[in-house]
Amino acid sequence: MRSINLSRRSFLSGAAAASALGVMALSGCAPQAEPAKEVAETGTAPKEVVETIDTDLLIVGLGGSGLACAVQAALDDTNCLVIEKNAESGGNALGVEGMFAINSSMQKAAGIEEITPAEVIAAQMEMLQYRPNGAEWVEFCESSAANIDWCLEQGVEYNGTVDNYYTGLLHTFHWFKEGSCSKGYVPQMTKRAEELGVEVRYNTTANELILDDSGAVCGLYAIGQDGEILINAKAVILATGGFCGNPDIIKRQGWNTDDMVCLGLNGTGDGFNMATAVGAIDDLANASQSICPTIPAFPVTDYKADPYNPINGLGGIATGGPIMWVNETGDRFVREDTTSVMAPSSASIATKRNAATYCVFDQNIYDTFFGTTPEAQAMFEESITSDNGYSLYSSNDLADLAQHFDMDPENFKNAVARYNESCKAGADKDFLKDPSLLIPVEQPPFYIGRMSYVFYFATGGLKVDKFQRVWDIDKQPIPGLYAIGNEGNNHYASVYTINIPGTAFGHQVNSGRVAAQQAAKYINS
Known part of the structure; x- marks a missing residue:
């Protein structure tokens, strides 16, 4: 498997980055932590913990969905912490160009005729042989115009063009400033998260979820710059970017990875591996991918x-x-x-x-x-x-x-x-x-x-409901565990359609907001 890094840049100043790295322990108390079942059963003890942090909500990943989730959580006054394994925000979202919406203020200003949710859903469901959950599509479509307005309120910048992204069925693609998420979304949302006081710890990689005695997720272990960290949290949201940079998971889908080029190195399957280790459904059979043949x-x-x-x-x-x-x-x-x-x-x-x-x-x-x-x-x-x-x-x-x-x-x-x-x-x-x-x-x-393949990104792998709650093998939500963005996207069921443009990143924003709101309800229940 060949790997190609997308060009990326840091959107944090040196002072802001230093501030983000110096996260202080937060108030709050999660249930008594126990090692995840798989670790407990194998008898493998966790590494020596050099730091313990308490928070109400832990968001893992600060890409497109993680940014939306963090900003929404801060707006809702949820006590949260974000950890990001890279030294900067953005992740795979840096290569995105725009996002989906129907009947948005921008579409109306451009004179685009009204598009009903049914038009979108029928086109998607027919192509996908009715395998996705249509209820999730209804919620997504009906929220899409409000998501554009919400992004504008947070400072996100678009270039004013709404079209069908060359060949799509409908004019639903809202282009970011300069045609890039790296110019119109990531820096603006990163700045907004900072303004709202979101605490972020960069260069910190999550590696094992923790369950309490009732089977609810109550935190995780992570690796920071100084060693193992225990983070106690009342809810965990996985925004880890999918598995497009993990050849072992890709092989399990049945792909030949010989000479495969992967362009999404940030999506290494961390969320999938951690969630399935604590009983989440392995839904790789229904995961989709943006992939093209090559020589x-x-x-x-x-x-x-x-x-x-x-x-x-x-x-x-x-x-x-x-x-x-x-x-x-x-x-x-x-x-x-x-x-x-x-x-x-x-x-x-x-x-x-x-x-x-x-x-x-x-x-x-x-x-x-x-x-x-x-x-x-x-x-x-x-x-x-x-x-x-x-x-x-x-x-x-x-x-x-x-x-x-x-x-x-x-x-x-x-x-x-x-x-x-x-x-x-x-x-x-x-x-x-x-x-x-x-x-x-x-x-x-x-x-x-x-022939071989160029693998751009993957969606799915975990099964979630319309509230972004991760399901276990009995199709019941695992208490306290959510997945968003590519990790928590079941919209396509095996085939990434792209016939309705911008839906993948539209879901990034929508799922991040939904999970932040639902996790807050769970925490306060």
Whole structure:
């Protein structure tokens, strides 16, 4: 698995950061702490505690959802502490561009016609085969306009544009200032949290939840700069960013992580691992991911500067369209234009169960669709030369293509011949691919690329209800435990749709606010 760091910057001044690191112990008392069940059963004692902190509410993570949660908690006068494993706020949210809402003040000002929650929910539920909880979508949609106004009140800045994010079904995408959460949301919300007196301890990593005798979460152990910390809390909210930076969890979903590029290094599965250790449902089967196919030979796509690069961008060689896909046995297995009829991630999902997946094309297909500019041609030529046949190979002989990647040459040639018959007939007799994309593979040189993936972020893994309470294996809330943001997002159920733009980050804000309010009720009950 290859890992790429997103560029990040600190939004705290030196003085403010020093103040945040010097968190003082807070008043309040959580139930008597006991080690989490798994630790107790294995007989492994916690490390020596060098510090004990008491608080009412503990928020783990200060990314997009953690910031919304912390600000809402402070506005509600909830005694809270935030711990963040990095040296700054923002996390994976720094790469976000905007957020969802319907019927917001910004949409009305732009003259966008009213959008009903039912329009949004029907589009999502139909694509997802009615697997998500529709009640959660209703609450989310009905709160979305108020979330925009709330963000504006906290100082968040948008650029004034509301659109469909290039290809979405509806104009629901509210762009942040300069098209980036790092410019319009994170610094403003970090500043607002500071103004409200939110106490933050940076460079502090949560590693084990604590249960009391009744099975309620009452705090956790964390690792700080000076060692093990015990934090007693009446409720814990996990805002840890998901698991997109944890190859072991990704493998458990069934993905091949060989040569996978991960762009969300902050999401290392901390919340998932801690919650499942104390009895939370492992809901990885329904977790979704923003993931695109690639060929390792190509450079990682710059989706900010050049998202539609014909070689490695959206619509590039690995994403399907006019090329042919085969699996490890050399058989064609799906229509290659899945992204035109389903979500962008569907191209990757269609290949997930294969031991290996290859894209096959000829010189005519390359010239017509991919090598369309001198820059594209230069990228391709450099890639195939430097790759040296590892993941991208060319030959004048189809049998040689197959043998290079250990496929049966006769079976592969038969598959190409069958595909070419469909192309020449103008009708895909196997999978009904769009006839305009049926281009025969017949003009040498021929090319074959072994596909891998670029993994952007994951949602879900834990099962939550509409109050963001984490469920146990009996589908009951674990008292005192909440998950928000990517960790606590069950909206998509296996497929990250993106047909309604901005919903993932819209959920970051909404779930953070909801969990802060619900945790306050629980603490005071």
